[in-house]
Amino acid sequence: MLGGTRFVGRVFVEEALAQGHQVTTFNRGQTGQDVPGAEVVRGDRENGSDLLALVQGREWDWVVDTSGYVPQVVGNAARLLSDRAGAYVFLSTISVYPGWPAEPVDEDSAVYDCPPDAAGTAEDEANWSAAQYGAYKAGCERAVQEAFEGRVTVLRPGVILGPQENVGRLTWWLRRIAQGGRVLAPGQPAKQIQPVDIRDLTAFTLSCLQRGTTGAFNVTAPRGHATFGEMLEACRTVTGSQAEFAWVDDAFLVEHDVRQWTEIPLWRTPLGTWEVGAAAAAAAGLTCRPIAATVRDTHLWLTETNGPLSYGRQAHHGLSRQREHELLEAWDRC
Incomplete structure:
Protein backbone atom coordinates (compact mmCIF):
# COMPACT_ATOMS: atom_id res chain seq x y z
CA MET A 1 0.00 0.00 0.00
CA LEU A 2 1.46 3.32 -1.13
CA GLY A 3 -0.10 5.49 1.55
CA GLY A 4 -2.29 3.74 4.09
CA THR A 5 -2.74 6.11 7.02
CA ARG A 6 -5.84 8.15 6.14
CA PHE A 7 -9.27 7.74 4.57
CA VAL A 8 -9.19 5.44 1.51
CA GLY A 9 -5.77 3.94 2.20
CA ARG A 10 -6.42 3.41 5.87
CA VAL A 11 -9.81 1.74 5.40
CA PHE A 12 -8.32 -0.54 2.73
CA VAL A 13 -5.45 -1.61 5.00
CA GLU A 14 -7.85 -2.31 7.87
CA GLU A 15 -10.09 -4.46 5.69
CA ALA A 16 -7.20 -6.32 4.04
CA LEU A 17 -5.78 -7.19 7.46
CA ALA A 18 -9.23 -8.25 8.67
CA GLN A 19 -9.41 -10.68 5.74
CA GLY A 20 -6.09 -12.22 6.72
CA HIS A 21 -3.77 -10.56 4.20
CA GLN A 22 -0.24 -9.45 5.06
CA VAL A 23 0.10 -5.73 4.32
CA THR A 24 3.11 -3.46 3.92
CA THR A 25 2.50 0.29 4.01
CA PHE A 26 4.93 2.80 2.53
CA ASN A 27 4.51 6.42 3.59
CA ARG A 28 6.22 9.36 5.28
CA GLY A 29 4.37 8.97 8.56
CA GLN A 30 3.36 12.64 8.51
CA THR A 31 -0.38 12.71 7.79
CA GLY A 32 -1.86 9.91 9.87
CA GLN A 33 -1.26 6.98 12.17
CA ASP A 34 -0.20 3.54 11.05
CA VAL A 35 -2.73 0.72 11.12
CA PRO A 36 -1.77 -1.84 13.77
CA GLY A 37 -0.77 -5.13 12.21
CA ALA A 38 0.74 -3.75 9.00
CA GLU A 39 4.43 -3.81 8.20
CA VAL A 40 5.46 -0.16 8.09
CA VAL A 41 8.18 1.13 5.79
CA ARG A 42 8.94 4.83 6.11
CA GLY A 43 9.82 6.75 3.02
CA ASP A 44 8.87 9.42 0.51
CA ARG A 45 7.73 8.19 -2.91
CA GLU A 46 9.38 11.25 -4.45
CA ASN A 47 12.75 10.06 -3.12
CA GLY A 48 14.50 7.46 -5.29
CA SER A 49 16.63 6.12 -2.44
CA ASP A 50 13.54 5.54 -0.30
CA LEU A 51 11.91 3.60 -3.14
CA LEU A 52 14.97 1.41 -3.57
CA ALA A 53 14.97 0.65 0.16
CA LEU A 54 11.28 -0.33 -0.08
CA VAL A 55 11.79 -2.96 -2.77
CA GLN A 56 15.06 -4.35 -1.40
CA GLY A 57 14.42 -7.99 -0.50
CA ARG A 58 10.63 -7.72 -0.72
CA GLU A 59 7.97 -9.03 -3.09
CA TRP A 60 4.19 -8.70 -3.05
CA ASP A 61 1.16 -10.14 -4.78
CA TRP A 62 -0.40 -6.72 -5.27
CA VAL A 63 0.28 -3.01 -5.08
CA VAL A 64 -2.51 -0.60 -4.12
CA ASP A 65 -1.77 3.06 -4.75
CA THR A 66 -4.01 5.62 -3.07
CA SER A 67 -1.44 8.43 -2.89
CA GLY A 68 -0.38 8.99 -6.52
CA TYR A 69 -0.86 12.46 -7.99
CA VAL A 70 2.16 13.30 -10.18
CA PRO A 71 2.74 11.08 -13.26
CA GLN A 72 6.53 11.10 -13.12
CA VAL A 73 6.52 10.20 -9.43
CA VAL A 74 3.94 7.45 -9.91
CA GLY A 75 5.85 6.04 -12.88
CA ASN A 76 9.14 5.91 -10.98
CA ALA A 77 7.57 3.80 -8.23
CA ALA A 78 5.61 1.61 -10.65
CA ARG A 79 8.71 0.72 -12.65
CA LEU A 80 10.60 -0.33 -9.53
CA LEU A 81 7.66 -2.39 -8.35
CA SER A 82 6.85 -3.97 -11.72
CA ASP A 83 9.05 -7.03 -11.17
CA ARG A 84 8.31 -7.18 -7.44
CA ALA A 85 4.50 -7.40 -7.57
CA GLY A 86 1.89 -9.25 -9.58
CA ALA A 87 -0.68 -6.52 -10.13
CA TYR A 88 -1.28 -2.83 -9.49
CA VAL A 89 -4.44 -0.99 -8.44
CA PHE A 90 -4.35 2.75 -9.00
CA LEU A 91 -6.91 4.98 -7.32
CA SER A 92 -7.73 7.58 -9.96
CA THR A 93 -10.76 9.88 -10.17
CA ILE A 94 -13.83 10.71 -12.24
CA SER A 95 -12.07 14.03 -12.88
CA VAL A 96 -9.89 12.38 -15.57
CA TYR A 97 -12.79 13.07 -17.96
CA PRO A 98 -12.60 16.67 -19.24
CA GLY A 99 -16.28 16.41 -20.16
CA TRP A 100 -17.29 15.87 -16.53
CA PRO A 101 -19.30 17.34 -14.83
CA ALA A 102 -20.78 19.23 -17.78
CA GLU A 103 -21.96 16.02 -19.43
CA PRO A 104 -22.59 12.37 -18.53
CA VAL A 105 -19.56 10.09 -18.78
CA ASP A 106 -18.71 6.41 -18.86
CA GLU A 107 -15.46 4.49 -19.36
CA ASP A 108 -15.58 5.15 -23.11
CA SER A 109 -15.51 8.92 -22.61
CA ALA A 110 -12.34 10.81 -23.54
CA VAL A 111 -9.80 11.42 -20.76
CA TYR A 112 -7.23 14.18 -20.46
CA ASP A 113 -4.16 13.82 -22.66
CA CYS A 114 -1.40 14.06 -20.08
CA PRO A 115 2.02 12.49 -20.63
CA PRO A 116 3.06 9.72 -18.23
CA ASP A 117 6.25 11.59 -17.33
CA ALA A 118 4.69 14.95 -16.43
CA ALA A 119 6.75 16.31 -13.53
CA GLY A 120 5.95 18.18 -10.37
CA THR A 121 5.25 17.65 -6.69
CA ALA A 122 2.11 16.59 -4.86
CA GLU A 123 2.80 19.03 -2.03
CA ASP A 124 0.29 21.57 -3.37
CA GLU A 125 -2.30 19.05 -4.59
CA ALA A 126 -5.01 20.51 -2.34
CA ASN A 127 -4.73 23.80 -4.24
CA TRP A 128 -4.74 22.42 -7.78
CA SER A 129 -7.52 23.29 -10.15
CA ALA A 130 -9.93 20.51 -11.06
CA ALA A 131 -8.43 20.41 -14.55
CA GLN A 132 -4.86 20.01 -13.31
CA TYR A 133 -5.90 17.39 -10.79
CA GLY A 134 -7.80 15.40 -13.42
CA ALA A 135 -5.10 15.72 -16.06
CA TYR A 136 -2.34 14.60 -13.72
CA LYS A 137 -4.39 11.62 -12.58
CA ALA A 138 -4.84 10.64 -16.24
CA GLY A 139 -1.08 10.86 -16.68
CA CYS A 140 -0.61 8.69 -13.59
CA GLU A 141 -2.91 6.05 -15.08
CA ARG A 142 -0.74 5.94 -18.19
CA ALA A 143 2.46 5.71 -16.15
CA VAL A 144 1.17 2.68 -14.24
CA GLN A 145 -0.17 1.01 -17.37
CA GLU A 146 3.19 1.38 -19.11
CA ALA A 147 5.06 -0.12 -16.16
CA PHE A 148 2.73 -3.05 -15.41
CA GLU A 149 1.63 -3.83 -19.00
CA GLY A 150 -1.91 -5.10 -18.57
CA ARG A 151 -1.70 -6.06 -14.90
CA VAL A 152 -3.49 -2.88 -13.85
CA THR A 153 -6.85 -2.04 -12.35
CA VAL A 154 -7.73 1.66 -12.53
CA LEU A 155 -10.53 2.82 -10.24
CA ARG A 156 -12.20 6.15 -11.02
CA PRO A 157 -14.44 7.00 -8.08
CA GLY A 158 -16.67 10.03 -7.98
CA VAL A 159 -17.47 11.18 -4.44
CA ILE A 160 -16.30 8.84 -1.68
CA LEU A 161 -18.13 9.11 1.65
CA GLY A 162 -18.16 7.15 4.88
CA PRO A 163 -16.15 6.70 8.08
CA GLN A 164 -12.69 8.30 8.01
CA GLU A 165 -13.75 10.88 5.39
CA ASN A 166 -11.27 13.75 5.61
CA VAL A 167 -12.43 16.00 2.77
CA GLY A 168 -15.25 17.65 4.71
CA ARG A 169 -18.37 16.82 2.71
CA PRO A 195 -21.60 8.82 -3.81
CA VAL A 196 -19.88 5.53 -3.06
CA ASP A 197 -19.24 4.34 0.47
CA ILE A 198 -15.54 3.90 1.21
CA ARG A 199 -16.20 0.36 2.49
CA ASP A 200 -17.92 -0.61 -0.76
CA LEU A 201 -15.00 0.81 -2.74
CA THR A 202 -12.59 -1.16 -0.56
CA ALA A 203 -14.55 -4.40 -0.94
CA PHE A 204 -14.64 -3.94 -4.72
CA THR A 205 -10.90 -3.29 -4.82
CA LEU A 206 -10.10 -6.45 -2.90
CA SER A 207 -12.52 -8.41 -5.06
CA CYS A 208 -10.82 -7.20 -8.25
CA LEU A 209 -7.42 -8.23 -6.91
CA GLN A 210 -8.57 -11.65 -5.76
CA ARG A 211 -10.34 -12.37 -9.05
CA GLY A 212 -7.60 -10.91 -11.26
CA THR A 213 -9.98 -8.30 -12.66
CA THR A 214 -8.18 -5.62 -14.67
CA GLY A 215 -9.23 -2.56 -16.65
CA ALA A 216 -10.66 0.86 -15.85
CA PHE A 217 -13.85 1.26 -13.81
CA ASN A 218 -15.95 4.22 -12.78
CA VAL A 219 -16.78 3.53 -9.14
CA THR A 220 -19.98 5.24 -8.10
CA ALA A 221 -23.34 4.16 -6.82
CA PRO A 222 -25.78 3.44 -9.66
CA ARG A 223 -28.05 6.14 -11.00
CA GLY A 224 -31.13 6.46 -8.84
CA PRO A 270 -24.00 20.77 -14.29
CA LEU A 271 -26.09 18.00 -15.80
CA GLY A 272 -23.39 15.35 -15.74
CA THR A 273 -22.46 15.69 -12.06
CA TRP A 274 -24.53 12.71 -10.96
CA GLU A 275 -24.84 11.04 -14.37
CA VAL A 276 -21.81 8.78 -14.20
CA GLY A 277 -22.05 5.42 -15.91
CA ALA A 278 -20.83 2.72 -13.53
CA ALA A 279 -22.41 -0.36 -15.08
CA ALA A 280 -19.00 -1.97 -15.70
CA ALA A 281 -18.13 -1.87 -11.99
CA ALA A 282 -21.54 -3.26 -11.06
CA ALA A 283 -21.05 -6.11 -13.53
CA ALA A 284 -17.64 -6.78 -11.99
CA GLY A 285 -19.13 -7.06 -8.50
CA LEU A 286 -19.52 -3.57 -7.02
CA THR A 287 -22.43 -3.38 -4.60
CA CYS A 288 -23.48 -0.21 -2.79
CA ARG A 289 -25.12 0.05 0.62
Missing part, protein backbone atom coordinates in the same frame (compact mmCIF):
# COMPACT_ATOMS: atom_id res chain seq x y z
CA LEU A 170 -20.72 14.53 4.60
CA THR A 171 -18.95 15.40 7.85
CA TRP A 172 -19.82 19.08 7.31
CA TRP A 173 -23.47 18.28 6.68
CA LEU A 174 -23.68 16.13 9.79
CA ARG A 175 -22.21 18.83 11.99
CA ARG A 176 -24.30 21.60 10.50
CA ILE A 177 -27.58 19.71 10.77
CA ALA A 178 -26.74 18.65 14.32
CA GLN A 179 -26.62 22.35 15.25
CA GLY A 180 -30.29 22.61 14.33
CA GLY A 181 -32.19 25.68 13.25
CA ARG A 182 -32.99 26.54 9.67
CA VAL A 183 -30.62 24.79 7.29
CA LEU A 184 -30.10 25.94 3.71
CA ALA A 185 -30.66 22.89 1.49
CA PRO A 186 -29.65 23.31 -2.17
CA GLY A 187 -31.86 22.71 -5.19
CA GLN A 188 -34.50 20.00 -5.01
CA PRO A 189 -34.72 17.14 -2.48
CA ALA A 190 -35.37 14.67 -5.32
CA LYS A 191 -32.01 15.43 -6.96
CA GLN A 192 -30.24 12.10 -7.47
CA ILE A 193 -26.71 11.61 -6.13
CA GLN A 194 -24.16 8.82 -6.64
CA HIS A 225 -29.41 4.97 -5.78
CA ALA A 226 -30.08 7.96 -3.51
CA THR A 227 -31.26 11.58 -3.46
CA PHE A 228 -29.95 14.71 -1.83
CA GLY A 229 -33.09 14.87 0.28
CA GLU A 230 -32.60 11.31 1.52
CA MET A 231 -29.04 12.10 2.53
CA LEU A 232 -30.00 15.22 4.49
CA GLU A 233 -32.97 13.47 6.10
CA ALA A 234 -30.64 10.68 7.21
CA CYS A 235 -28.35 13.31 8.74
CA ARG A 236 -31.28 14.78 10.65
CA THR A 237 -32.36 11.35 11.88
CA VAL A 238 -28.98 10.15 13.16
CA THR A 239 -28.17 13.44 14.88
CA GLY A 240 -31.60 13.68 16.51
CA SER A 241 -31.79 17.24 15.22
CA GLN A 242 -34.89 19.40 14.92
CA ALA A 243 -33.33 21.21 11.96
CA GLU A 244 -35.70 22.67 9.36
CA PHE A 245 -34.61 22.38 5.73
CA ALA A 246 -35.14 25.40 3.52
CA TRP A 247 -34.80 24.17 -0.07
CA VAL A 248 -33.38 27.00 -2.15
CA ASP A 249 -33.49 27.03 -5.95
CA ASP A 250 -30.31 26.35 -7.89
CA ALA A 251 -30.72 29.52 -9.94
CA PHE A 252 -30.86 31.66 -6.80
CA LEU A 253 -27.68 30.11 -5.40
CA VAL A 254 -25.87 30.58 -8.71
CA GLU A 255 -27.03 34.19 -8.90
CA HIS A 256 -25.62 34.79 -5.42
CA ASP A 257 -22.22 33.34 -6.35
CA VAL A 258 -22.33 30.35 -4.02
CA ARG A 259 -19.30 28.20 -4.78
CA GLN A 260 -20.52 24.91 -6.13
CA TRP A 261 -19.17 21.62 -4.73
CA THR A 262 -17.38 23.34 -1.85
CA GLU A 263 -19.28 26.19 -0.20
CA ILE A 264 -22.30 23.90 -0.23
CA PRO A 265 -20.75 20.43 -0.17
CA LEU A 266 -21.96 17.96 -2.81
CA TRP A 267 -24.13 20.59 -4.57
CA ARG A 268 -23.42 21.15 -8.24
CA THR A 269 -25.66 22.19 -11.12
CA PRO A 290 -27.99 2.52 1.25
CA ILE A 291 -27.03 6.15 1.81
CA ALA A 292 -28.68 5.98 5.25
CA ALA A 293 -26.13 3.36 6.32
CA THR A 294 -23.24 5.55 5.16
CA VAL A 295 -24.64 8.54 7.04
CA ARG A 296 -25.32 6.50 10.19
CA ASP A 297 -21.85 4.97 10.33
CA THR A 298 -20.10 8.24 9.53
CA HIS A 299 -21.98 9.93 12.38
CA LEU A 300 -21.06 7.08 14.72
CA TRP A 301 -17.41 7.43 13.78
CA LEU A 302 -17.51 11.19 14.33
CA THR A 303 -19.08 10.85 17.76
CA GLU A 304 -16.63 8.14 18.87
CA THR A 305 -13.46 9.87 17.67
CA ASN A 306 -11.98 13.33 17.26
CA GLY A 307 -13.10 13.30 13.64
CA PRO A 308 -10.99 13.47 10.51
CA LEU A 309 -7.31 14.20 10.39
CA SER A 310 -6.34 17.61 9.08
CA TYR A 311 -6.34 17.85 5.30
CA GLY A 312 -5.97 20.88 3.03
CA ARG A 313 -9.30 20.49 1.25
CA GLN A 314 -11.32 20.66 4.50
CA ALA A 315 -10.98 24.42 4.63
CA HIS A 316 -12.67 24.73 1.23
CA HIS A 317 -15.94 23.12 2.33
CA GLY A 318 -19.00 24.55 4.00
CA LEU A 319 -21.02 27.73 4.37
CA SER A 320 -20.33 29.96 7.33
CA ARG A 321 -23.36 30.51 9.54
CA GLN A 322 -23.30 34.21 8.65
CA ARG A 323 -23.28 33.49 4.93
CA GLU A 324 -26.08 30.95 5.33
CA HIS A 325 -28.17 33.45 7.30
CA GLU A 326 -27.68 36.14 4.67
CA LEU A 327 -28.65 33.79 1.86
CA LEU A 328 -31.78 32.59 3.64
CA GLU A 329 -32.83 36.17 4.37
CA ALA A 330 -32.41 37.04 0.69
CA TRP A 331 -34.34 33.91 -0.31
CA ASP A 332 -37.20 34.84 1.99
CA ARG A 333 -37.47 38.22 0.27
CA CYS A 334 -37.89 36.62 -3.16
